[in-house]
Amino acid sequence: VVFISDPGDPGQTQYLAKTQDYEARFQAGSHTAALGGEQLTLRFRDSNPDAAPQSEAMGGATANLLMGNHPGQWSQVLPVFRALAWQDIYPSTSLRYLGGDGSLRGELTLRPGADLTRIVLQFKGLENPSIQDDQVVFLATEGAFELRALEFSQASQQGDTRVSGAFIPFEDGTIAFRAAGYDATQPLIIRWEEVWHPREVAPQTATVSD
Numbered sequence: 001v002v003f004i005s006d007p008g009d010p011g012q013t014q015y016l017a018k019t020q021d022y023e024a025r026f027q028a029g030s031h032t033a034a035l036g037g038e039q040l041t042l043r044f045r046d047s048n049p050d051a052a053p054q055s056e057a058m059g060g061a062t063a064n065l066l067m068g069n070h071p072g073q074w075s076q077v078l079p080v081f082r083a084l085a086w087q088d089i090y091p092s093t094s095l096r097y098l099g100g101d102g103s104l105r106g107e108l109t110l111r112p113g114a115d116l117t118r119i120v121l122q123f124k125g126l127e128n129p130s131i132q133d134d135q136v137v138f139l140a141t142e143g144a145f146e147l148r149a150l151e152f153s154q155a156s157q158q159g160d161t162r163v164s165g166a167f168i169p170f171e172d173g174t175i176a177f178r179a180a181g182y183d184a185t186q187p188l189i190i191r192w193e194e195v196w197h198p199r200e201v202a203p204q205t206a207t208v209s210d
Contacts, residue, residue: 001099002080003055014053015084019102021143022196026084026097028052033104035196036142038125042194044089045120045174051089055081056096090118100193108177108190116188121175129175133166136175143198151191152179163188 006016006025015026022035028051030043086095092114096107110116123129126138126145134150152165165179182188 001102001104002082003084003097003099004080005055015055015081017097017099017104019104019196021102021198024104024194026053028086029089031097032125033145033194033196035140035145035198038140038142040123040125040138040140040145043122043124044095045122046118047089051086051095053084053086053097055079056083056085090114093119102195104194106192106194110188110190112185112187114188116177116179119177120170123173123175127173129169131167131169131175136167141199143196146195146197147192148195149191149193152177152182153189153191154182154186155189156186165190 001017001019003015003017017024022033024031024033029047030041032039032041083096083098089095092111094109098105126140130137136147138145152163153160154163163179163182168176168178
């Protein structure tokens with residue numbers, strides 16, 4: 001997966017990522033993933049509106065966006081990138097998205113002084129997700145959207161140290177992060193993966209009750 005600068009929607013969509021199964025459009029503080037006619041928008045609630053995505057790691061290739069039937073609306077020879085970054089999307093917190101093998105990988109880095117409780121994910125487009133400690137699944141007509149493989153870590157002289165953490169759901173449908181036993185004087189890194197599963201490979205999930 002690579003990220004393409006999208007000039008076709010100035011002031012709105014700034015980057016586009018395409019996988020074999022779906023596409024995602026990135027803006028300041030949010031992105032929208034689409035599979036067929038269904039969409040899910042993930043927004044970082046109350047994030048810094050001035051923290052726009054910045055491209056990183058040019059991919060050494062170009063792409064053409066041939067949208068619609070009018071050549072005048074096509075965009076050609078656009079640079080592609082391997083990562084996007086948002087500096088200070090929250091105070092002392094940065095966000096990155098990287099392309100995985102048919103998926104997107106998100107990464108939050110909280111520097112000393114950052115407040116983990118401020119980071120809240122809002123979703124629009126699909127409802128009633130199945131939520132476990134390290135997995136969030138939204139079922140759709142054409143498949144399922146999944147956030148998975150949640151990982152918390154901190155760097156130390158001995159290497160990366162894993163930290164216990166989980167997704168925390170709220171009654172209003174938002175989701176936050178919880179981490180236990182970490183050193184607030186050292187950076188905390190949270191990583192996850194986002195995948196659209198077409199219907200034939202949609203994951204099986206258990207029902208989670210209160």
